[in-house]
């Protein structure tokens with residue numbers, strides 16, 4: 001499978017000359033295999049993905065981890081919604097009191113957006129998930145609730161023996177005195193276990209995390225500890241803070257490697273990065 005990052009900024013799009021290397025678009029990762037197109041989250045990065053989609057891609061699968069704005073704000077600007085020849089399947093968690101479709105309709109309605117959900121020209125199928133397992137063509141997809149404010153899932157995509165895990169907003173250390181805990185007590189473990197590639201939240205330094213406990217995000221150190229606990233082969237840090245410039249993000253990477261014995265293949269995710277998994 002081929003995996004492309006179209007957005008890895010957290011919370012808010014943050015374009016700017018000083019942020020060009022890592023990019024300013026929010027959460028969106030594309031997974032391609034043969035004719036299958038799976039899109040993880042519909043942040044602002046999905047707009048450019050839509051511009052670059054192969055014209056023969058007429059069935060699109062969008063997996064939403066949760067409905068915080070940075071993960072859905074690009075949906076209305078995703079071209080295939082306006083092509084009646086395209087079919088779009090959306091999976092995501094429901095709210096505690098509102099269904100997924102009602103929550104999506106809130107976004108696709110004035111005053112937030114001029115086009116209503118039912119007016120979109122493309123047929124759209126909406127599927128609610130929780131701790132679920134389902135098939136998309138050759139892929140087996142698993143979703144599981146993870147630790148983040150509001151109903152939020154992580155995704156595990158399995159294709160033959162290759163595993164991709166996607167947990168962009170995650171605070172597994174919340175409420176834990178000695179993180180990482182035992183595997184069975186760690187939020188997200190079943191999603192990430194032995195993945196070839198894990199996209200994981202690493203928005204903060206340790207000092208920043210100390211002032212933001214309970215906000216739903218991780219420090220780089222927590223992301224690395226979680227990845228090692230889960231025995232993943234490669235970790236890609238995402239959900240970069242909107243305030244961080246390219247040089248600050250590069251500094252966070254270097255500082256962490258200098259001050260820790262990491263023993264893990266890890267990088268800071270950046271827009272346009274491509275990963276080819278067997």
Ligand SMILES: [Zn+2]
Pocket residue numbers: 010011027068070071168169239
């Ligand atoms: Zn987010």
Ligand SMILES: [Zn+2]
Pocket residue numbers: 066068148169216
């Ligand atoms: Zn979130």
